[in-house]
Amino acid sequence: MFARLSGLAAALTLAVPAWAQTEMPFALDWKFEGPSAAYFAAIDNGHFEAEGLSVEVTAGQGSLDAIPKVATGAFPVGFADINSLMRFLDQNPGAPVTAVMMVYDKPPFAIVGRKSQGITDVASLNGSTLGAPPPDGAWAQFPIFAAANDLDVDSITVEPVGFPTREPMLAEGEVDSVTGFSFSSYLNLVRLGVPEDDIVTILMADHGVDLYGNAIIVNTDFAAANPDAVKGFLRAVAKGWADVIADPAMGAQAVIDRNPAGDVDLEQRRLQLAIDANVATPFAMENGMGGIDDARMAAAIEQTKLVYEFQNEPDASLYFDPQYLPDAADRMLK
Template sequence: MQANRTTALRLMLALVIGLAGGAWPAAAPLRAASDPLPPLAIQFTLDRPLDAAAAPFVMAAVGGLFSAEGLSVGTNIATGSADAIARVAGGASDFALVDINALIRFRDTPGAAPVKAVFVLFNQAPYAIIARKSRGIRGLSDIQGKTLGVAEGDLSIRLWPAVARQNGIQLGSVKQNSISAAVREPMLSAGQVEAVTGFSYLSAINLRDRGVPADDLAVLRFADYGCEAYGFAVIVSPRLAAAKPDAVKGFVRAVIGGTNLTLKDPARATTEVVSRMDGGSAELEQERLRAIIRDNILTGEVRRNGIGGVDPARFERSVDQLAEDFKFQKRPHVTDIFDESFLPPRDDRLIN
């Protein structure tokens, strides 16, 4: 009898402990093994207003590639790469598309969060000098003795010292005029400056929209004059990378798929982008996308090695070039900035 009472007391005690700990199986509905998990909510930041450069991400969403990876992706717009990086570093955003050279500079600031890039979209940076041939500039050497408009926060000018040195141009021979980004193209169009720095796929096409004839524009791409820099890259929150690496891999796979969809059907990609823009021009964005694919995404390096990665030796040379304008407290190396562990194998990154 005593044994029975002892057994009963033990059973009652186990029941009380189970309820207190939330372990009682009837306390919550069971999820069937076959039921899909709810999608993981992700915040993705673009460093500038939507245009054709974001086509791979738009196509990944339209094609259901994010949802196929179990991700629900919301997009927000930053005021530039520095702002986008700060959002990811502070945890307000999970991913962002930023200029990788801005990330390199950010990582050199004291106490910077260990944010890294996990996918490179622009294998070549879009940095360029855009000039008027009618003002006597047809090649890079013609820039000597001319006035160069440089917009506030412009990233191209950071690589200009290295490009100038490589091409025998004395920096002092080129007068720099600091201007607002809002008046960059109007000033060149009006002849108030003879050239401007900027992105080849932005300023050059914007100028044509302002009535400057295409055959009067000299687009001097830094990549054609020895600049080794990579361009836009996807960065990830260190918190998400550590806690949910599979989600990071899934996001990267979806972006690769979206890039392939963009390359296969640029016209549709343009339509999808323009439909999400406020007053976008299909003609301009299609021209912009063609330039991006040709000059920045589908390079010889990408055709050989697949999209998304970096060549370590080239990356180190690009940091050396950046150092001609920026004094590093501690010079970074490729593994400080880029984490290749989230990329699929090379064969899965080759452009079809």
């Protein structure tokens, strides 16, 4: 993939000086929903502007979407699953992209099913039908989840589905469960009229999956040339998250201002779910958001080895670079 896009990268290299000083377009992983509120708050509340940055947020099409965009230089910064980044870098050695700020300290990878379809716990997935979009970050981690829980994967029928049809198929009973992010699939089902007491959310992180989740990623060539801009971007992002943690209603409204077709109450719930389960973890609240624990990262790599054969020796320093993180005081969430 990276090789095919190298021509675009070369062309964009010539354009870097034109926008490197102040403009930092940001590639999201997904649509404008509750968890994207922090980035809009950082715009609306002047945090990016205070850092001398002009930031435009662009929606994505899945957890893998931002990685090649940032690797080619089409975007200097993005938001992506760090586990997918590991595999991308293994398959594209030397690609100029790395993670610089952990956001989902506890990943939202989940299996979301319906009791009426027989899904009540992990064991009930055996013999069921699972809907999974091939580019989905949660689906990418399913083999680790399955191995950690001794699932009989041969008994599970996997139905490839598209992102737009994932929850509707579950709502219609065409599949028994789906892979997805906990806060997205759950509330999408609610919006489709599925009773909340019929929905079961199995968070992989609660069942043996020790991975990290989505992080801010950066083009390393851009970062090397613009270290202060990258550090300022991360400082503004942390302030944006602190803002929406303090006032989720404000954050939800910031999302609806960009996505008028959305439901402000639903997006506030989605944002709160992400805050409570994925962002404001005990580690992040104590140490400030953005950093990682080296021992946990090493364990995550070892766990990934159980289901993915690295072509090159994995190296945590390739996947996460903490040098651009602002001081901890500037990353506190309260």
